[in-house]
Amino acid sequence: MSAEGVVQASLTGLRLGETICVPGLEDQSAVLDLLVTAEAALMFGGNQSTPATRYQQSADS
Structure with a gap:
């Protein structure tokens, strides 16, 4: 995609x-919905009171 094409598309996006x-x-809405879902899962999963099991192994293992 040319720089002009990016600019034209960006201006159209602003108007929309x-x-x-x-x-x-092409299907931006569906992909952004997936991104929001993945972000929520990451935030929920990362906000736990203990580290994930893979991080609870001793240093000797």
């Missing part, structure tokens, strides 16, 4: 009210 513009991504 898009918060995030990924000019080459």
